[in-house]
Amino acid sequence: MSPSDFRNYLEENFQISFNHLPLLQEALTQRNYLNEHPKEKGRDYQRLEFLGDAIMQATVTEYLFKRYPEWDEGQLTEMRITMVQTKSFAHFASVIHLNEAIRLGKGEEMNGARERPSLLEDIWEAFIGALYLDQGQAAVVSLLQQTVFAAIDENFFDQFIDFKSRLQEKLQAQGSVDIDYTIENEIRNEDNSQLFEVSVAVDGKVLAHGSGQSIKDAEKAAAQKAYQDLTAK
Amino acid sequence: MSPSDFRNYLEENFQISFNHLPLLQEALTQRNYLNEHPKEKGRDYQRLEFLGDAIMQATVTEYLFKRYPEWDEGQLTEMRITMVQTKSFAHFASVIHLNEAIRLGKGEEMNGARERPSLLEDIWEAFIGALYLDQGQAAVVSLLQQTVFAAIDENFFDQFIDFKSRLQEKLQAQGSVDIDYTIENEIRNEDNSQLFEVSVAVDGKVLAHGSGQSIKDAEKAAAQKAYQDLTAK
Structure with a gap:
């Protein structure tokens, strides 16, 4: 799936209209892909991951803070650790088919990086960073309502709790x-x-x-x- | 300085009009103060600290991401570590006189907690959480522009770099x-x-x-x- 196909997929399934395609492309691009395509302009996903990681943390934090007004900071922290982690983000990256849209280097493709949780986590965060820059905080909340926050009601995160x-x-x-x-x-x-x-x-x-x-x-x-x-x- | 005096101080010096005084009060209240004042309603600062910690991290992250478009994620991370840390937050808590407004238990007061960096960091974060809830993201950015972000231009953070x-x-x-x-x-x-x-x-x-x-x-x-x-x- 190309970044442009992925944009259409987001529009149809999550009512997200991404404006700035190069930003989405950056979020989906792994470093070795750029090495193998020297004519491509633009960067890999890592700056957007730096941003998206903090946006995810803050958005989940605000949601939990407001959803559970009676919980103390210990309970809130425990719940956030369960939600904000590699296994969780890798899962939601696959749910929205981000894995199919990553632009990977050939070696990484051969080594199965497309399904590797640590890469899927990075790409999820980079995508959230791009979405935040393109559409603002409300679009991030809207996507999370349809994915991560909805999963709370399905007890999805229980599997990660010891x-x-x-x-x-x-x-x-x-x-x-x-x-x-x-x-x-x-x-x-x-x-x-x-x-x-x-x-x-x-x-x-x-x-x-x-x-x-x-x-x-x-x-x-x-x-x-x-x-x-x-x-x- | 009472929470209400502190509200006036914020208004005069930082153009911040805090609407909801109980929220500001919560951010300024340490647990033992509540133990010593059983008639007081409300909570201590810890839930707001949970929120404000994430808001600080995200706000600084977005600022650095936009201010340094040429920096890679390593440089951005290095700068953020320097800014988002106990010594830094304790300093800015004193700059805006938060330390004078903390409602402390007597034992903590005797032990010098009012100037203890770890408490000042917590109160700074709790105050940012309260400001975010009361006035939204723009007010947080405005306060940081006048304090933490302005300090970048004064090379303030160099002292924390090894x-x-x-x-x-x-x-x-x-x-x-x-x-x-x-x-x-x-x-x-x-x-x-x-x-x-x-x-x-x-x-x-x-x-x-x-x-x-x-x-x-x-x-x-x-x-x-x-x-x-x-x-x-």
């Missing part, structure tokens, strides 16, 4: 306790897939159960349930 | 070299103050001279001159 560590921190805030995970049940399906049920107990008292296709997933589900029960109180 | 390290990195980028600082002259004034003149040489060739009231200051001045000569080329 609930076992969170539960442990919570339970041990007042001193040392014993936390045990026990496999309560194990089902093997006809297709050989498995389902585990795990309980989590603190000092012998069961707090919650969770299930999953691996022991690790079931433990995480139990920890998440216990953690959310404790913090909801 | 020019000896920068010069070394620059000179050794292509391989190992010998860098020597030599005291060339030493003057003792009638009041017993001293003035040193130092030269810096690389592989025996003198690059620059610098002077200062201590050997350390003179070395830094020489390194700064040499570094700036090299990067201006």
